[in-house]
Amino acid sequence: MFNLFKGKGMKIDIPVDGRVFNLKEVSDPVFSEKMMGDGFAVEPKNGKICAPVKGTIKSVFPTLHALTMEAENGVDILIHIGLDTVELNGEGFSTVVQEGQKINLGDPLIHVDLNFLANKKKENSVMVVFPEMKDKELTVYVGEKQVGEVAAEVR
Numbered sequence: 478m479f480n481l482f483k484g485k486g487m488k489i490d491i492p493v494d495g496r497v498f499n500l501k502e503v504s505d506p507v508f509s510e511k512m513m514g515d516g517f518a519v520e521p522k523n524g525k526i527c528a529p530v531k532g533t534i535k536s537v538f539p540t541l542h543a544l545t546m547e548a549e550n551g552v553d554i555l556i557h558i559g560l561d562t563v564e565l566n567g568e569g570f571s572t573v574v575q576e577g578q579k580i581n582l583g584d585p586l587i588h589v590d591l592n593f594l595a596n597k598k599k600e601n602s603v604m605v606v607f608p609e610m611k612d613k614e615l616t617v618y619v620g621e622k623q624v625g626e627v628a629a630e631v632r
Contacts, residue, residue, distance in 0.1 A: 486632035487548065490582060491622040492529045492556060493603055495521040497629075498619055500604065505560045508604050513555060516606035517617040517629050524589040526558060527624050528580045529605055538563075541570035541587060546580070552631070553609050558589050560600040569593035583624060607631065 491497060496519065503509045503518050532548040542562040546554050558570070569590040574580060594601045607615070610631065617629045 486630045487530070487550060487552060488627045489517075489554075489605065489629045489631065490527075490529045491519055491624060491626055491628040492586070492605060493519055493521040493526050494523055494623045495519045495603075496619075496621050497617060499617055500606070503560075503602055503604065504600065508557075508606070513557075513604075514606045514608040515610055515615050516555075516604060517615075519603045519605070519628070521589075521591065521601055521603055524591045525585060525624075526556065526587040526589065526603060528582055528584045528586055529556070529628070530554065531582045532580060534574045534576055534578045534580060534586075536576055537572055537574060537587075539567070540565065541567045541572050542589075544572075544574070544586060552607060555604070555606040555608055556586065557604040557606065558587065558601070559594055560602065562594065562599050565594075565597060565599070569597070605629070 530548040535545040537544045543557040572587045614632045
């Protein structure tokens with residue numbers, strides 16, 4: 478894709494304050510076996526999900542538990558909040574973005590009520606996945622981070 482990763486690579490910030498961990502640790506095989514693509518996950522400390530890169534919103538799922546965006550350099554990113562949260566039909570979620578909207582790094586995207594997820598017995602991990610990443614290397618920086626810190630880098 479037109480040398481998108483030429484040079485230093487693409488840095489991806491953490492989308493929510495919390496603990497970054499590898500996808501293989503996610504309890505759902507769709508993510509842990511990278512069926513949706515490579516990426517990383519975050520155990521969130523709060524429900525404010527922010528843009529991990531500058532780009533454009535491609536779609537917001539009607540159930541608000543996930544969205545896709547395109548980074549400025551053309552890389553697609555899926556942000557998926559929780560496991561089996563599609564079953565909640567949008568309850569516990571709100572969004573401030575819409576399809577086609579330009580966003581800056583760190584802009585708020587979705588708010589999720591973590592207490593609501595806990596009461597519904599839903600795991601709250603936030604997955605950041607690159608569905609079409611081919612022949613690229615992903616480095617995940619595991620550990621506690623805050624919005625504004627780099628969680629991963631694609632080369």
